[in-house]
Amino acid sequence: MTYADVLAVIKYALSQRPSGQKVLVSSHEAAEIKILDYIQQTIGLIPSLTEAQVTTVADTQIQLIWPVPFPNSLYTFTINGFSAQGGPAEVILINKNPGYLTIKTWVAASVYAIALPHNANP
Numbered sequence: 001m002t003y004a005d006v007l008a009v010i011k012y013a014l015s016q017r018p019s020g021q022k023v024l025v026s027s028h029e030a031a032e033i034k035i036l037d038y039i040q041q042t043i044g045l046i047p048s049l050t051e052a053q054v055t056t057v058a059d060t061q062i063q064l065i066w067p068v069p070f071p072n073s074l075y076t077f078t079i080n081g082f083s084a085q086g087g088p089a090e091v092i093l094i095n096k097n098p099g100y101l102t103i104k105t106w107v108a109a110s111v112y113a114i115a116l117p118h119n120a121n122p
Helices: 003-015 024-045
Strands: 051-054 061-064 077-085 091-097 100-105 109-117
Touching: 003 024, 051 061, 061 109, 077 091, 077 100, 100 109
Parallel strands: none
Antiparallel strands: 051 109, 061 100, 077 109, 091 100
């Protein structure tokens, strides 16, 4: 399914009706389903990568290694760290590579990261 396929269904729902008639529920529903299917297909093609690690020593650098490296370093990431008591832990980015992030926490913490490519062109 392509963007053009989705656009055609939307145009049909909006313009292929007698003048003055409201959009038919069935056409509207078909367009919405096509949009949702396209979004689901697109999300499935974007390689999001996640990694989790527990640090046991404070003030130590660790690497969060992706299962599959990105083809380049153009990706966005989010890192969350939690102390043993469940509070937020400060996470410092040391280095970003296609295959991993090097980070540092000031306390022993559980660290979780997710990354998405910048130029996801499915």
